[in-house]
Amino acid sequence: MEMLSEHVSYILQELPPHVTLVAVTKTRSVELLREAYDLGLRDFGENRVQEMAEKQPLLPSDIRWHQIGHLQTNKVKYIAPFVHLIHSVDSLKLLNEIDRQAARNNRIIDVLLQAYIAMEESKFGLDEQELTEILNVYNQGNLKNVHICGLMGMATFTDSDRIVRNEFAALKTTFEQVKNEFFPDRENFAILSMGMSGDYHIAIEEGSTMVRIGTALFGER
Ligand SMILES: *Cc1c(COP(=O)(O)O)cnc(C)c1O
Numbered sequence: 001m002e003m004l005s006e007h008v009s010y011i012l013q014e015l016p017p018h019v020t021l022v023a024v025t026k027t028r029s030v031e032l033l034r035e036a037y038d039l040g041l042r043d044f045g046e047n048r049v050q051e052m053a054e055k056q057p058l059l060p061s062d063i064r065w066h067q068i069g070h071l072q073t074n075k076v077k078y079i080a081p082f083v084h085l086i087h088s089v090d091s092l093k094l095l096n097e098i099d100r101q102a103a104r105n106n107r108i109i110d111v112l113l114q115a116y117i118a119m120e121e122s123k124f125g126l127d128e129q130e131l132t133e134i135l136n137v138y139n140q141g142n143l144k145n146v147h148i149c150g151l152m153g154m155a156t157f158t159d160s161d162r163i164v165r166n167e168f169a170a171l172k173t174t175f176e177q178v179k180n181e182f183f184p185d186r187e188n189f190a191i192l193s194m195g196m197s198g199d200y201h202i203a204i205e206e207g208s209t210m211v212r213i214g215t216a217l218f219g220e221r
Contacts, residue, residue: 004032007217015211022066024196024214026051027221030058036217037063043084044183045212050073056082068152068212069195070124073097080104087152087193089210090124093133095146102145109111110147112193115174118156121154125153128174136181147220150173150191150209155199164199168206175207 015021022045025033033044037060047069048053056065064084071088078099079086089095089111102109113134116125126134138148153171155164175192183189195203197216204211215221 002067004035005039008036008041011213011216016203016204018209020210022193022210022212024068024212025055025218026069028062028218030055032218035060035095035190042097045087049078052083053078066212077104079099080107080109083109085149085191088112088124089134089148090114090126091130092118092137095134095138095143098160099146108145110145110149111181112150112152112191113148114206115151115153115171117153117171119157119163119167120158126196131174131178134179139182148189150189150193151178152193154196155194155203161202165202165206168194169206172207 003183011021020043022040022043023041024045025036025037026047026213033055041208042062043064043066045066045068047112049071052067059186065079065082067083067086067088070090071086071094073094076097080098083168086098086109093109095111098109099110113131114125115131151171151174155167158164171194179189191209192207193212194208194209195211197213200211200213
């Protein structure tokens with residue numbers, strides 16, 4: 001608890017006011033999440049649907065649950081009643097299903113599109129053409145129960161700060177392009193989710209507005 005409180009205050013004092021901390025709580029116990037809650041954290045990120053759906057009813061209802069990992073279409077229904085933000089939309093099929101499940105729950109669900117930025121082979125994320133396709137469909141107005149609020153990306157897992165910085169800078173450029181092209185008079189395309197324990201300083205320097213931090217708060221998993 002003392003360690004956690006030190007880590008929380010250390011990281012919070014480092015973050016500029018426009019950057020939101022998502023505490024990545026995957027694999028952590030409900031007791032530990034409760035401690036984080038008692039220290040004032042409200043944004044929790046999980047990457048597995050089942051784990052999030054199990055923890056959510058055991059913890060206070062004002063926690064904002066973030067789905068940060070790859071999301072299978074057939075699992076959307078388990079988190080649709082309560083999820084606060086889905087960071088990992090990587091196909092139109094998934095976005096359609098989120099829209100459908102949000103409508104069934106009388107909600108509008110906020111999402112980010114996961115952009116492919118890493119040089120390394122990665123299974124998930126949209127390239128620029130796929131981003132454009134999804135944003136065109138969205139702008140036709142058919143997806144009434146989802147709200148695209150920004151982009152998310154993960155940099156290459158590498159010791160090279162230069163590679164990481166280039167990838168984050170490229171994502172920031174894409175973010176601004178998308179904003180200009182698809183959200184010209186809307187304030188609400190405003191979230192750029194990038195940065196984890198190992199690279200959040202660089203991510204913030206390159207324009208992140210939301211960092212997803214697990215290890216630096218809670219220790220090694
Ligand atoms: C696990 C995870 C994180 C947090 O990673 P740490 O290195 O522990 O901070 C951030 N984003 C995603 C998508 C993750 O799966």
